[in-house]
Structure formats: structure tokens, C-alpha cells
Amino acid sequence: MRTINRLLVANRGEIARRVFRTCRDLGVETVAVFSDVDADAPHVAEADQAVRLGGPRSYLDADAIVGAARAAGADAVHPGYGFLSENADFARAVLDAGLIWVGPPPEAVAAMGAKVEAKALMAAAGVPVLPTYDLDGLDSLDSLDSLDSLDDEDARPRFPLLVKASAGGGGRGMRIVRDAAELPEAVESARREALAAFGDGTVFAEPLLEHARHIEVQILADAHGTVWALGERECSVQRRHQKIVEESPSPAVTPELRRELCDAAVRAAQTIGYVGAGTVEFLVKDDVVAFLEMNTRLQVEHPVTEYVYGVDLVRLQVEIAEGAPLPGLPPSPVGHAIEARLCAEDPANGWRPQAGVLHRFEVPGVDAEFRAAGTLRLDSGVADGTTVSPHYDPMLAKVIAYAPTRAGAARRLATALARARLHGPVTNRDLLVNVLRHPEFLAGETDTGFLDRHAAAVSAPRAGADAVRISALAAALAGAAANRAAARVLGELPGGWRNVVSQPQRTAFAVPGESGERVEIAYLITRDGLSAEGFDGVELVSATPGEVVLSVSGVRRAFAVHTCPGMTYVDSVLGAVRLAPLERLPEPARLVEPGSLLAPMPGTVLRVAVEPGDRVAAGQPVVVLEAMKMEHQIVSPGPGVVTALDAVAGRQVEAGAVLAVIEEQADDNADDNAGTQ
Template identity: 45%
Template sequence: MSRPFTSLLVANRGEVAMRVLRSARAAGLRTVAVYSDADTTAPHVRAADDAVRLGPAPAVASYLSIDAVLAAARRSGAEAIHPGYGFLSERADFARAVAEAGLVFVGPGAEVIELLGRKDRAREVAERAGVPVVPRGESSTAYPVLVKAVAGGGGRGMRIVRDPTELAPALQAAAREAAAAFGDDTLLVERYVERGRHVEVQVLADAHGNVVHLFERDCSVQRRHQKVLEEAPAPTISNAVRERLTCAAVALAREVGYLNAGTVEFLVAGEEVFFLEMNTRLQVEHPVTELVTGLDLVALQLRVAAGEPLPFGQDDVTMTGHAIEARVYAEDPYAGFLPQAGTARVVRWPASDRARVDHALEPGQQVTTAYDPMLAKIVAHGPTREAARRMLVAALDETAVIGLVTNVGFLRMLAASEAYAQAAIHTAWLDSDPAGAVACELPDISGRSEPIAAWLLARAAAPQPTVAGRASPFSAADGWRSAGPPAPLTVELRFRGRNSTWQVDPVSGRLSGHGQSHCIRLVERRGHQVRLEVDDVAVDATAVVDPHRITVVVEGQPAVFERPDAFGPAATASATGGDVVAPMPGTLLTVAVTPGDRVAAGDTLGLLEAMKMELALSAPHAGVVRRAPAVAGVQVGLGDVLFSVIADTEAEES
């Protein structure tokens, strides 16, 4: 249903809700936000003209509840609903319910969502439209093959299988994950194209028969099928491939009578092009298309939903420059990319002239594992790909989040890598070569951060009372003495279990320790942000000094230094090396062992489900299971001891 409307409800949260609200307000619409109990004070709630509570924090009782969203629309008097992405955005039953309620759904019709929402049916449509598809895996005994859920997306219910013996367990795991995420455990098996590139085409279609493409995006930098960096245009495809991609995308949209914004995804291997799927919603990475075309995709979505024709034709769409987007997640790249929870004490985003930032994260905001861990998107635009890449690196240098673990430093490392600079990337780049040019191991970040930490602690070591309106050199923590030159201050730090001692002269800024010597001078300080000269080189840092530790962020990489003297004698660690704890809050999905079972190192003891992912809980060493939960399905908290395994040597002694 397409018709004019004056009010819009945004059925989402976080940065995408903020993004849609921005364009809706610019269009003069009255805006309505919805929220769960976990988001009562969230930025998107304050950004809207009105806000309606959906229900408790669990998504199934709030953002995934069709009844709750429609009730909110009725209460607020909203005439249209924008689903954003994620949650209900690709649910045909939601689009149908919105239409049956007499409201405008900003997106395609329910029938099209239903048709394209299943990858097996979408393949059939693509073949009818003459769009090439990936050969099915069962038609050949060649491996590797890709097992993927026919419903949903985001990498859930997807497994790469390289050996026939791995197929059965992969099918079981993918089916279980798909059923939990999408309520449909149907799977598709296709040939897996090694070292392919993920290239997608943005399309727009109105109710007047107009269909245009807005060129392509390259989303090849992925981790476990989740996009990390995206860019437009695709840096390595030929004009012939670009022509085939865009023509195929428009043909597919016309074949199904598509309406509104959509994205057709392809796998490109050399000059070969294969259809993957069509996403019937706004994509996370839409800003790169907006920056190179100068178009507002959300505003266009709203105009099409109101029944207006597209205000331009295909020949009017051009690309200018290059744009690259980095997705900021609350996750720890150096601990298996596990989603993180916490309170963001300090949040610093890059200046607006450096990059576009779509976000909904503010200082003091609590982030839970109840929802998707994406916090923001940082997007740089430049005249060339290299200019955009350098601007993105600089923007990530200016980004800092303290109090919550994020992937900002990892993104900076990716964008600055030689492989990415040369566009020598493919869909398996991150997953297949973690020890290569871009390492996923914890980087050695103390070299630059540690002397800064010691210097800052020396300055903050004690208050500086005044005498007759002037700072007193006798009480200032600068080592000043009346009888001679200042005495250096001693600062002790602990970083990742390693202790170091620094001698700092706060007057001259000279310090030495851990085999290093430096000279640091303060140039400017604004709140937690400091600009320093370290050995005559300008360095921007963000820092928070606590009684027991100091956190310093340089080039997006946070480093937390503890002060050993602030804790007293170190506690003796108990012999609990055999305990397996929950790395994050979640649901214990399966329990594979019972007390008394013998296990080998690495054996799976159980599966934990959290943040839409399954995490295997493995035995830390060979031995005998001493402790195991009696049943699965229970909720567990971060750090809860779930299993205990007595090592063979301990078992023999006992």
C-alpha cells in the first residue's frame, strides 16, 4: 500500500532508528519511537516527537512483537511504519499485518518479502530472470560446499564444509542455529567459491514502474559471514562486470515487481558473477552509496512509500569519489570476537569534517547483550579510494570508547593494512589468514600507550594546593625541592601481567622505564582528550585515570594499565585451571558430558547461545569431568562456572 502520510513510527532501535528519524524529520513528518524497558533513556527515544513502550527487554517481547508494534502505532496515531534493518524488517507476516491494519509499510509488499526471503525460492526467481546462480552442492561431489539457511541472513545458519566427514555435523549445527534464529531449519547446499568477492547492487523501485540501480558496493571484508568494512564503488571489478551486475539486479527487481529500496547480492570470482540473495530492506552499509551518489536513501524510501515516483532516471545517477564504512561493534576482537556488555564512560567520535558517523551511543549509556552488538558506523568519503582509506584511518584514530570493549582498534588495523590498501581482499580474507598481514592476535599496544600512562599518572599523583593564589611547589606532585633540581616520581604499572617501573620528571616531561626513555609535553587538554608531543611527535590520546588503573586509547586501541601499589598484596590464585566459565551471559543450549566422563583437550562440553551465536565450551585439558550442569536451557551469567575438568595428573593423585 502506497499513499501519503504525515506521521511515521520507526520499529527499531539504536543507530538505524536515529538514521531513519533524521530523514523523517527533514521530510516534515511527525516521528514516533518505540522502546523496550532496556531502552527507556536511549537516544532514539529522545530524538522522536513521541515514544511508546513496547514491553520488557527481551526482543521477543518488544522489538520482535508484531502485536506490540501495531498497538504502539494505534496509540500514537502513526500512519506509516519504517522497519529499519534487523528485527521485523524482513518478516512478511509483519508487512502483511501492517497493511491489514491500514498503515503504510515502508518497504516491499509481503508477497515479495516472502518470495525473496527464502534463498531457495530466490534462486528460482533469479534463474527465471536470467541471473546466473551458484551451482548446487549436491550436483557435484567437489568440496568445499556452503551450507546455509534458506531463511534469514547475517551469517547465522551458515557453515563452510571442506570434507565429506564434516557435512553431517555442519548440517545439524546450521539447522539448529537457523531454527533458533528464523524459526525455519531448511538448508541449501551450494558450491563454495574460494576467494570470491561479495559485491552487491542497490536498487530503487516505485509504484509507477520505474526501477533504477545506484551502482554497487563491495562488502568482501567479512568475519564469519558478517560484514566488517564496506565500500563503494567496488575497487577491482571491470566495467563489463559492473554492467552485468547492475543489469542483473534491475532485471531481478522487475521480475518480482519490486517496490522501494532493496539490495541484490552477488559473488564475483574474476569475470564470473553469481547471484546470492536479495535483501528486501535498507542495508546497514547504505551510507557508502549515499556518499558517492549524493542521494538520501531513507528520504527516497519515504517518498516511494507515499506513492510518489522516483524524482530521477537511471541516466541521472552518477558516482563521485569513493566511500568506505567501518562497523563499530561492542565485541572483543582478541577474545574470539565475543560480544561485550558494559557502560560507556567516555565516548569520542571523529569530527564531522573527518567522517560521517551514524551512532546512538552516548557517555553513561549501558550496553547489554540483549540486542545486536553494533554500536555505530564510521564512513569516510574522498576523491579516490586511497584518500578515503586514509581519512577512515584518521577518523578511527579519533574514536575512543572507554568502559566498553569495542573493535575500533581492530578496524583501524584492518584499514591501515597493506592488503586492504592494495584491495587484495576476498570474503575469506579475515577467516582464512588470521596470522597473516592482518593479525587477530592481541597487538603489542603498550609501546606508545605505557609512557603516556606513566606520565599522566605522575601529573595526577596528588592535588596541588595553592599558596596566596599560586600553586605551591612544596605541595605539588612534581618532585620540586628547594635545595636542588626536582626529584623524579616513581610510577608503577602492570600491563597484561607484566610489571614496569617508570621514573618521571613532571617538570621537564622526561621519563624512563621498561627499557625506554621519552620526553612528553602537554599541548592541549579537553576533558578526557589530550594532545601531547611525545619525542616531538604529536599524539592524540583519550585517557581516564581511576584510583586503581588508567585507561589510555591511542589510534583506537585501548590499553588498561593497573597500579600494583593500589591493590595491596596480590591474592594467591586457587588451582581452578580446570574450570570452564561462561565467557558472556547467555543460554546453555546443550550439555554433552556428565560427571565422571573422560574427555580430551578441546572436546566440546556444551554449547552456549548468546547474541544469536552458538559458542562451543571446550575442555581446557584432558581429564575427567568433575562438574557439569544437570540440564540445558538455563540462563547463565558472565563468569559462571559451568564445567570443571580434573587434569589426568590431578585425577591420578586423587
């Protein structure tokens, strides 16, 4: 037995804070590491000590992290997930430094780290796998021809394919390819993204098993030969191959299938001499069960297993690393848990990541100090005032609900998310609520194509046009109430009152989004009450700068109003609304040349796909940006000619920067077709 007294978490954000929480319970001192970008991040403030690493990518610097552990006097390192968590060389470096590695042996990490070799190893152990296509050296259709001519028919790729990064996970370096012409570009793009995320650009392909369920098994193994399989998690609701809703148990897994999956997971762990917490992932469709990969680390979605099995997986990780055996038989599952990943991204705009200041982050009803007996849990990497950086994954937090039944957990989670105050970058909150309340989800009929099938329904904002208008009225009244001079003279009347009939007060807002909608509110407040144009039957009950209560046809509703520089946020039972106040005499807008392609977020130009003078078609890639560890294509909105090009590969750009200018031209094909009518 060894004792861990001071533990360094080689990670950031939510997972660092999660590990610190258990360390506090165990009486273990904590050490944070941070990049220059994260100097003021919550995980840094929570640790007993903190060590600066360097630039934004310094979480991938193994030498710097080991040096930080030595400098802080740590005796153990926990890798979290992402970054170097599945890097065998990092695990060896930690052990070589005489530190305790809170993770599996480097040999086990290496065995599962390269997915091609891992699949071969699992197949030899009797675990079912999908065919694997080696794409090493593939960079053109000519090289694809060489694959097509292989004598071994099983080695020839069949479309559709899924190109995958051999290292890492989390959807990074994955591309769907439906025909041969798409393959070279998909391979190149996947390689770049994998290299940026994991430091390894190796990719391979396997058949795309569409509309399958993504099922994974949580395993836990000690150094004394005991391996637990703590049931399964359903992770089928995904976007960009990344999970956003996870649950345990799966509504589709029968006792027989559960035994099959758990037996395969235990066999996989035993085959590689696994020790610690890990996850074995499968695709399940009809009678097909296929091994996907093994994640040799803690998973993002581990809280749902903790709820259902009544365990603290981080605590067990630490105890196993200290040499303790697992305590007897695994616990039995009770109840149901569902997790939603709250991300700074815009689902209605291609899941584009968002950055900026998070002015308010509040989820009511959560258990601040997680205990397995709680019913609503928040694992968060942010707080009020946190700046969401474009350099890292856009996940802000995870909200997890537990209940005796699946329906109860879904209801509790949807309600908590709907009531959350999220003021700052756009998030996927409304989409998560819509998913959790969707009839198909509630019926347990989910697979990896769920979001594609229901994109329009689940992406719609919860606050419709009527909710936006009455929220704008509440915002205008809250603004008037901010001037309390008149209110102090005349009791409870808010600012903006009129003793006699006069011209109405006018306030205008823009509704952020591509529609550019404008809402104008005209109202009068007299001793007789509120009179607002277009709001028949609406009565003002009370108004303060932070809350307005309105009665609509006899139904009272409270509207919480939070005004920040350039944006007003209104939260109510009708939904969350963002409003940009418009000045009465606005300054002249910055002129942007027609046809300009603007950077949608801060990022780095990875590739410029055109030259000045090139003719481009609608949807053709012009520039590729890297932001939040993912690639984002900036495409031409229509046919035209590139008349200016300001993007340079490797250059950092700010949101709103002009990348290129496309002079619109008629589509020649359209003209040709018109002539043949």
C-alpha cells in the first residue's frame, strides 16, 4: 500500500474540479496546472497550489506537467480525460519520475491507444469487432485505387465509411465518407484535427454502422485480479460524433444483452492486464454487437454510473492507485440517471462553438457538494465571470439527474436546464431540453441518428415569437425601473410613469441571430396602470431592475432581467431570451464590403483553399479555421469570384475579421440550364 497525500490533476476545467472534490473528501491536498489562458479559471482557484504551464497547448506538454508535480511536491498525478490522459509515454514519464499514476499501466494504455491494433487484439480475445481499413499513406484517389485492388476483399473499403483517429477520442478526427471522391479530403482533415487534439495524426476507417445504439460498459479493476463491470451507459444522442446526452441503464438493453456486453468488457480488461477505471464501447444494432474502442481513463459521463451504483469512481481510482483491492462484489444498480452536456455552441448554426464572457451561470436546485444520494448534480468548469476560450472544448458543464424511474430523471433534468440562468455565449441548453422532452427520447427510441432525424424539432428555441415580444416588454420595464428617482416620489410606480397622457416610451431591441429581427416596445405607465401597444390584456404587477411580474389574461409570470454590456437576458417559464438594446442615435456601422466572409469566432487559419481570382461555387470551402479543438469550414454563400483574400495559413484571427471577399456572379450552369428549357 502507498499513500497519496498531494495529487496533481493534469487537466483543466470541469474534470479538474471533479477530482478536487473527491480529494477534499479524502483529505488529499491538490495541485492544479494552468495555461496562460486559464490563469483565472475556477479550477486554479480551487486547488491548494497551482503551477503555470505556458501557452494554450501546454496541457499537452508532458515534461512541463511532470516538472510542475515535482515543483509542487505532489506524489501522484491524475490525468482526467482528454489531453494526455491516454498517452502511454506520459504515464511512463510520471512513473519514471517516482510519482503515483492514477490510471492504468502504460502497457494497457498503449495496447488500447492505437485503435487499429486494439481492434485486432480484441478480435483475438473473442470480442466482436467491425472490419478495419488501413488508410496509412492515402492522400489521393490514385492511392484509393490501390486499396480497391487488394486481393483480400475484406480489406477493401465499402462506403459509407467512418474515418477515425487512431489516438484519442471524443469525436475528434472523425469524418463520415459516403463516396470515394470525398475520402482524400476527409482523411487529410481528420489527420489535421487528430494531430492538433492528440499529437498523433494516424487515422483508419471502418464501415459506418448507421442508426446503431452507442452502448458502453464501465469497468473497474484492481491490481489483485478483480474486475468489476458496473453496467452499461447509453450514449446514442450525439452531434459531430460527440455525446451530448448519456444515461444509465440503457432503455434498450435486455438482461441477456447486458450479460453479453459486460462479459466482453471484462474479457477486454483482462486481456490487457487493466488496472483502474475504464470504459469499453460498443455499437449495437439488431443482432450486431461490435467493439468500438476502449477508453483507458475516466469518461465524461461517469456520473450516471456513480448515481445508479452508489459509488465515487474517482475515490476508487485513487484507492486502487494506492494499492487497495476492490471491496468484494460490485454493488447492484438502483434507479436511473441521465446526464446532459451543456456546451457553448450554436446548434442552429452548424454547432458552431461560441466564446466570450459568461456573465451568469446558475443552475437552481443542484447539490453543491456531490453525494450519491442526491438527485441533481452539477459538474462545472465555469462560474460567473469566466471567459469561455476558443482554445478548448466548448463544454461548460454537465448536469445530471437521478430518479427511481427514467421518466422521472428526464423530467427533473429538463426542468433544471430550463430554469438555468446562462448569460453569455450561446449554448445548447434549449436543444437539450427539447431532446429530453421529445416523445421518441422518452420512449427510449434513440440511436446515433436521433439528432439528424429530429434536427428541426429539437433545435427550435423554446421561446417563440410571442415569448420574445413579452420578454422585450419586461426588459423595457426593468430598464425604466432602474431609474428609481420617480419611484421614490410616487411609491411603487417604476421609472417611466406618466401622470397625464403623453407620448409613449419607446425602446428597441435586436434579437441576435441570422434573422436580424427587431422588436420595438412602446408603453406608458400611469396611475391607472400599464398601456403597451400590441399587448392587450397585459397588466404590470411589479417591476424592479432585476425582475418584472406581468399578468397576461389573468396569469402571472415573473421575468428575471439581467442587463450586461451590449446584451439583456430575460428568463421566464416561457424560455430564455437574449436581446441587444438598440441606441436611439446609433453610431455609423462599420462598413463591410458586400460578399465579405467573416470569421465566426476567434481562431487560427489552418488552410486557405482558394486563390484571388478563383471562381467558386455555392458551399465550396474557402478557408478552414481551427477553434475549440475542431475544424470549421468557411464556405462561399453562392457562386462568384474571389476578389480579395486576407486569410493566411497559421495566422490568428478575431471574430468578425474579414477572411475573403466573394463577388457574386450568376451560376453558369443555371444559365445553361435556363437556355435548354
